[in-house]
Structure formats: C-alpha cells, structure tokens
Amino acid sequence: MHSARSNGADLTPEQVVADARAVGLDFIAITEHNTTDTHGVWGPLAGDDLLVILGQEVTTRTGHWLALGIGPGQVVDWRYGVRDGVIDRQVEQVHRAGGLCVAAHPHAPYPSGVFAYPFDGFDAVEVWNGRWSSELPWNADNEAALAEWGRGLAAGIHGGRWRPALGCSDTHLAGQLGVPHTVVLAEELTTAAILAGIRAGRSWIAGSAAVELSLTATTGDASAGIGQRLDTGEGPIVVRVDVRGVPSGTVTFHTDRGAVHRVRLPQDGSGALTWRTSAAESMFVRVEVRHPGGQMAALTNPVVLAGP
Template sequence: MPGQSFPPERAIGRGADWYRGDCHVHSVHSDGELTPDQLAHRARDAGLDFIATTEHNSAEGHGAWGSLARDDFLIVLGEEVTTRTGHWLALGIRPGQVVDWNYRAGDGLIDQFLNQVHEAGGLCVAAHPHAPYPSGDFMYPFSGFDVVEVWNGLWTSDRPWNADNEAALAEWGRSLAVDIRTTGTWRPAMGNSDTHLEGQLGIPHTVVFAEELSTRAILDGIRSGRSWVAESAAVEVSFTAGVEGRSAGVGEQLATLGRPVAVQARVRGVPSATVSFRTDRGTVARESLPSHGTGIAQWRTTAEDSVFVRAEVRHPSGYVAALTNPIILT
C-alpha cells in the first residue's frame, strides 16, 4: 500500500530459543493511547522479543510498524475481531488483511472467517472468554480456535489477576482434560496484556519456544503449546517431566513405558510462591517456595494416574504469577 511500511516476517533473533511476547496490543490506530513507536519502545523496556498489533476490526495500523522492527525484535500483524458475541485474535494475517466481525454465535458464519486466517497461515485465539463488558463474553465453542487467552491483563491494572481470568483458566483446564481423553488433541493457553493504556504492556505475556524469531516460528510454537505465561520478565519457570534418563518439556509428550515420572518446576522471581501441579484429576500437589523467590517444586506420578500435568505459580495472595501448558504423559 502506498506510503506504508510493513514489518518483516523474520528477525535475526537468537536461533532456537525461548522468546517473550505480547500478542494483544492496541495503539492510537484503534482505541489505545500509545503510538506504535511508543509501544515498540515500551516492549523493549519490558523485556519482550515480539509483539502483535491487534487493532479492533481494522488493518489500518499495519503499515505503521515497518520501521520499528529490529534484528532482535519481531512485530506480528494481527487483528482483534470484535464480534457481537465475543472477541478473537487473528494473528499472523497478511499485510492489510481485514477479517470480518459482523456476526454472532449461532448464525453459522464464524467458521468461514477462521478458515480465512488459517489459509493465510495465521492463528485464531479465543480472547478473554469472560471479559466483563457487552460483547466481551465469548459465546462461541472453542472448537475451530487454535488457542485460548486464559489470562488477559486489561482489567487488572491494580492487581495481576482477577475473577474473570480465574474463570477462563478453570474453563480451559476442564476442556483440556476432556479433549486429551476423548480426541488425544488439545488447545494451548496463552496470556496477553490487551494493552490500551500506559503501563500495561507485557503484563502478562507468553513465553514461547521457537526455532527462530519469525512470525511462522512463533505461531508454530504457540500452536503446539510449547509455551507458558508470565506476569512479567522478572518471572522465570522451567517445567519438565522425566523418566529413566528421558525428559519432556512444556507442550511435549513423554512416553513413560509404565515407569514412574518425576515432575519438576524451577521458579525464579516469585517470592514465597506456591507451585501447584494439576492433572486431569485436578490439583494433585502443592509446594511452597522460599521467600527469596527462587526454588524447585517436585512431584511424582505415572501415566496411568495422570494423562497430563501442568504447573501454576501463585503469589501468597493467590494471584497467578505464571502458568504452563501441559506435558502429555503416555
């Protein structure tokens, strides 16, 4: 488009590594208060490696981001599709592509627009399923969507967590257990800030393992569940499951061959945290970590007892500081 500069789809990055990013961001091109330039600088200050621009029902801002990309900073093009009965994120769409929003649950239209995003190589995210405002409640089934945004930061400026996020996390956790048991497939979780105002960017964000810092690799990592959610870049979590010299990380599958499995979460940056391990049987173990904010929580299980295991890290207040996607046990 004349006069516009779109960001490249690949940055040099660090090769195969864990990358931090916020995939739900608004600028002055819709209803945010910050310019793309301000957002890019805030993202770097927040320790992010990538962000996605997701203006409401518009691609108007896509061409404002090209000059803001860097060798170590990726910008993903997207849209927040604000329908009449729920919002969703179209991530990785083509420059200038606009996804239609004028429909509602029950009219049979949404699948064609999900297909449009998938045909462009993009990712469809069910956004803030229990947002406390008209059209914010997500009334579509999760089927057809690739990912669920279980942690949205827009309404948590005075605290890192709220009841709407708690409800979204619980709903996703229930669907996770049902999906894995019945179909063997599952839908990952992610967290984003939904930035509109100063001070929101990166709270929370998603930490993704990607083969490179590119739109395709980042979306592949999110789609596969090789990711976890952090309230800030100060929080570090390493989550693994191992059996007889073999191990798997978040989003991976571990063949146990009927042997006991050692589960471990290494946590940094959350003073006096409580780590809970959750499976298809609900919460199965909790462990308190030291006041200095660094520690290891461990637990043992079997594939017979646990179809999957995931971890949550909470502050003493009960607010979530980090949560992971599952490790699947077979």
C-alpha cells in the same frame, strides 16, 4: 495489544515498540480492533531484537477473537454474531493465510466481551487477559477462563486435540505492556516459528519479566517439556519445576485429577521442586505459580504423559 489507532489511548506505534524493548519483550502482536490500519507502520520500527506479528482483534457482536499472523492489509470480517453461523468461515480464512485464531478473554464483563462461540476450530484460548492490569493483574474473569480451559484439557488430550492457553496484556494504556506475556519456546524469532510454538502449546504465561520458570517430566532416558509428549512406559515419572521471582509463592501441580500437589516457595522466591507420578496415574501435568494471596504469577501448558 493496541495503539492509538484503535482504542489504545495515546499509544503511538513508536511508543509501543519503545515500551516493548524497555520491558524486554522479543515479540509483540499488534491487534487493532477490526482494522489493519497500522500494518504498514511497524516494519521500520521492528528489528532483529523485536518481532512484530501482524494481527487483528475481531470484535463481533457475541465475542472477541484474535487473528494472529494474517497478511499485510488483510481484514477479517467482524459484522456478525453467533446466530449468523459464519464464525467457521472466518476462522478458516485466517487459517488459509497461515494465521492463528485465539478465543479472547472468554469471560470479559461487558457487552460482546463474553465469548459465545464454541472453541471448536480455534487454536488457543486466552486464559489471562491483562487489560485491567493497572488495577488487578489477575481477576475473577481470568480465574473463570482458566477453570473453563482446565476442565476441558483432559478430554482434549484424550481425543488427540487440546487447545493451548495464552496470556496477553491486551494493552490499551501505558504501563500495561507485558503484564502478562506469553513465553514461547520457539526455534527462532520469526512469525512462523512463534505461531508454531503457540499452536503446539510450547509456551507458558508470565505475570512479569521477573518470573522465570521451566517444567520437565522424565522417565528413564526420556524427557519432555512444556507442550511435548513424554514417551512413557510403566516406570515412575519425575516432574521437575524450576521457579524464580515469586517470593513466598505457591507452586501447584495439576493433572486430570485436579490439583494434586502444592509446595511453598522460600522467601527469596526461588526453588527447584520435584514430584513423582506415572502414566497410569496422570494423563498430563501442568503448573500454576501464585503470589501470597492468590494472584497468579505464572502458569504453564501441559506436558502430556499419556494419550488416547
């Protein structure tokens, strides 16, 4: 997200944190374009109830990426494109500082917005970008990013290295904050814990704070949640999804075989749904929840059921 210091309209840091608290966010990541100009501003504005993660949106000539959790005042170079062959060096610089690198809005429909670099070396992929959320929270660019990420998920899991999906409001205007946002299943509200949760895929994406979701897979006495691996045997696996806040929505279960099961939620938008599979049948399971008409309401990273 952005403030007035980098194309964030008239959003002052004070307004940003007030809006974050108003919509119930626990953390925000400030990612000004190619500058760390506001890094020194956020400390007095944050608190025990609101964590501010320092970052940068690195707007190169052939794609944007997010450097999250960089040091105060650390600037990541952006003056290059894919033909210069320096992206690996820049990503490694962020990793050495303990930060996280995210491929941003891979299919954004404007010059330099399309992400032309390989995902190799990046920690996560933004599949839901909400910059145009005042008009349409879920659009064709997000659909393309989700499909691209989903196609590579099985191969990544089989190879032992898959990249989690991330959702960001990419706030530039008032009213966009939190649409969507990433819910991280972290041990504590610290930068290190949040980044670790994102890196491990212990997260899901919500279109608004009205949506609640949980996903678990169980076999025998073993159970695993989003971003975790289930220690499976030959027995059946019961996958359970609990959803709130999506009236008459549709829940779709996805595995390495594609969309395998769909269930319609009742009119009140709440439901506890189960589906059965096995490790031999499914390498992983993830869930998408959509409003009537196809707009995304929530989506999860996978529960891994079988590995290499």
